[in-house]
Amino acid sequence: MFRILRGLAHKYFSDEEAVILFLLLLAGTAFIIWFGAMLAPAIASLIIAFILQGVVARLCRTGVPELLAVIGVFVVFLGILVGFIFGLLPLIWSQLSALAGEAPRIIRELQSYLSLLPQEYPHLISEEAVTAIYQQVSAEVGHLTQWLVSFSLSSIPDLVALLIYMVLVPILVFFFLKDRQVLVDSVARMLPPQRPMMVRIWHEVNLQCANYVRGKALEILIVGSVTYVGFKVLGMPYAALLSLLVGLSVVIPYIGAAVVTVPVAVIGLFAFGWGSHFIWVMVVYGVIQALDGNVLVPVLFSEVNNLHPVAIIVAVLFFGGIWGLWGVFFAIPLATMLKAVFAAWPVQEALQAPAEE
Structure with missing residues (x-):
């Protein structure tokens, strides 16, 4: 066991800058959890x-x-x-x-x-x-x-x-x-x-997180505003409340749109019943979601590295469970930061086992 631990320490923590960065990340996480x-x-x-x-x-x-x-x-x-x-x-x-x-x-x-x-x-x-x-x-x-x-x-x-x-x-x-x-x-x-490794990680995280956070704030504003105008024109009740939910739903990829569809459909059904008006509401809502996913997101996040859907869902569940709504909003930037840290982390060659005589 001692030899395994020594090998891991040599492989991942033989660089002084890596040790300092690890301690900073650990201290920062503990500080936010306790004093956030x-x-x-x-x-x-x-x-x-x-x-x-x-x-x-x-x-x-x-x-x-x-x-x-x-x-x-x-x-x-x-x-x-x-x-x-x-x-x-x-x-x-x-x-x-x-x-x-x-x-x-x-x-x-x-x-x-x-x-x-x-x-x-x-x-x-x-x-x-x-x-x-x-x-x-x-x-x-x-x-x-x-x-x-x-x-x-x-x-x-x-x-x-x-x-x-x-x-x-x-x-x-x-x-x-x-x-x-x-x-x-x-x-x-x-x-x-x-601190070349820290500078490299900082530039990568600053670029990725800045593009994501600013793009996501703009996406919330655009999607919420367009939804409010569309629902208001169609006479949808509770248009402001629903448009806020639809705007915030873009924070959680894949999951948010599916969850918010339920209150939109339920309120539209009880407001207009089964008929053409209800169908128009759902068509407008579907067009907004399609334009958001296929036009707006590629334009706003063209410079952001795409994460695997499984990584996004796991990040949303993990950071949302720790920090609630803030954790959900910053799940993808935090996952991107971890990806940048792992990519830039110095890895040494494994220790050679002593030769047997």
Whole structure:
């Protein structure tokens, strides 16, 4: 056993830079797990600044002074944030509350639909199965309604913290943008002066993660906006809520679109019934998903290395289980970072076994 461990240590940790990088990754992961909730505003601000830095860099390349570019991008970000908080968020919350109020009527209509299934397809589904499905759906809707009420009551003490975050996050974003080079140089001074592997990994991760995160934010905005316009034109109820779900569904490849299709189809069915209007809703939704997967994604992520679907699903499950929604959103960048680390990791030749005399 000792010889095996010594061989692994020689193969993967004989380089001093590799040992330092391993310790940094280990310490960073432990720090985020233990102090991530406490430093959530700072982490969120850093991520937002990382997304906006690409726009600042492009403006600077066109000849705009850096400070002016930072101020312009920050003002646009602030406008979007204020519009979301005071415009879109109350609308989504009101539609979610209205949907919870409509839940009893939806359940009654669902029961009427389900009660016809054993008569039309007696060999495929029984009345006991229909009753079990109805009871499960009723229980889930009851839990959703109870959660909405408890969330409304429990969120009152958190309003002060929310107001603090609304002020704190924009301030941090501005200073992260303005003093980005100073902060990067401060971190670089704590690293070894000779770090070719770290530089190579940093350039690869910076390129891949920056393209992915910025592209994914733009994809959410485009898909959500187009879905909202399409649903609004078709008279789809709860258009803002559904468009938000459809926009966020692009965060989880392969799985998100399949999951969000269910509420879109259910609400469209109960709003319009089986008919041409319902078919048009699903056709528009299908066209949006097809254009997103076949046109928008290749354009936005042309410079991002594609990961195997199994690797993507495993990354979503693993990082989502650790960090929740943030882990789901950054599952692919984190998987890309691990891929870059493994690709650049120095591997020495195995130790030669001593010759037997």
